[in-house]
Amino acid sequence: MENEQSNIESERRNAHIGYRSFDSLLYILRNDLGLQGPRFGCGLGQCGTCTVIINGVAIRSFITPTSTVKSEITTLEGLAKNGVLHPLQQAWIDEQVPQCGFCQNGQS
Numbered sequence: 862m863e864n865e866q867s868n869i870e871s872e873r874r875n876a877h878i879g880y881r882s883f884d885s886l887l888y889i890l891r892n893d894l895g896l897q898g899p900r901f902g903c904g905l906g907q908c909g910t911c912t913v914i915i916n917g918v919a920i921r922s923f924i925t926p927t928s929t930v931k932s933e934i935t936t937l938e939g940l941a942k943n944g945v946l947h948p949l950q951q952a953w954i955d956e957q958v959p960q961c962g963f964c965q966n967g968q969s
C-alpha cells in the first residue's frame with residue numbers, strides 16, 4: 862500500500878516513487894532506484910554500511926524512514942564527479958585501504 866510520494870534524485874536517476882511512510886530509505890534506494898552503494902549490515906545504525914549523505918551529514922539510511930527525507934540524497938555512486946573520483950575515494954585506492962570492502966561505502 863502506497864500512501865506517500867517523493868522525488869529522489871541521484872547522479873544516475875530522478876524517480877518519482879511511491880512508498881509507505883515507514884519504509885526504510887535504504888530499501889527505496891536499493892530496491893526501487895537500483896543504487897547498490899548503501900548496503901544492509903547491522904540494522905542498528907552502528908556499522909555504517911547503509912550510510913548516505915543528506916544536507917552534508919552522514920545518515921544511516923536503514924534506520925531513516927523515507928518520509929522524513931526532504932532534501933537531496935548523495936549515495937556512494939554520487940561522490941565521483943564527471944568521471945573523477947572524490948579525493949577520499951582515490952586515497953582509498955592509492956593506499957589500498959579496503960580489506961573485504963563490505964563497509965567501504967560507510968567509511969568513504
Ligand code: FES
Nearest residue numbers: 902903904907909
Ligand atoms: S546497517 Fe549498520 S549502520 Fe546501517
